[in-house]
Amino acid sequence: MNAKSSLIKLYLGRGVLAVAWAAAFASAHDPIDALTITLLVAYPLIDAVSSLIDLRTLPSGPERSLTAFNGVLSTLAAAGVGLAGAGGVAAVLHVFGAWAVVSGAAQVLVGWRRRGPELGRQWPMLIAGGLSFLVGIFYNIQALGNDASLDVLSVYATGGGVFFIIQAGLLAWRARQRRTLTV
Secondary structure, eight states: OOOOHHHHHHHHHHHHHHHHHHHHHTTSSSSHHHHHHHHHHHHHHHHHHHHHHHHTTTOSSHHHHHHHHHHHHHHHHHHHHHHHHHGOHHHHHHHHHHHEEEHHHHHHHHHHOOGGGGGGHHHHHHHHHHHHHHHHHHHHHHHHHHHOTTTHHHHHHHHHHHHHHHHHHHHHHHHHOOOOOOO
């Protein structure tokens, strides 16, 4: 299995899991209870596992280092949101927001490095990473106010999942085009 095929499967799986998580979280996050905390921990762990799977196909270099960093960061975020759950909505939004900012920046950097012809232009990943960065800032601002809500996390996960699915589709379409041109 080549790197592009692995990446298509990884992006598709990651996207579907994010959308499924969003659906589950939308109906289970109020009040913050054991199920909510379990779901909060699960989301960054999905990202951590995805990073580990991605690492298997990457040669050594900056892209591999960024992917490993994101895996460690997501693992720490899982622990952080689990602990923050006891502190309430604002604490969860602060941790989730900080993770979104840093992981979004890492996603932009990885997407930028994968912009070559073999792996497509990576526009969905670049946009998703940029939005993650901006939304993370918004979460931290929202956490400071009186109207902090975890509703926004389902929207975040859905959007991220859709971008991963679009990127998988674009990579698959591009691979199919290349096969057609070489036959």
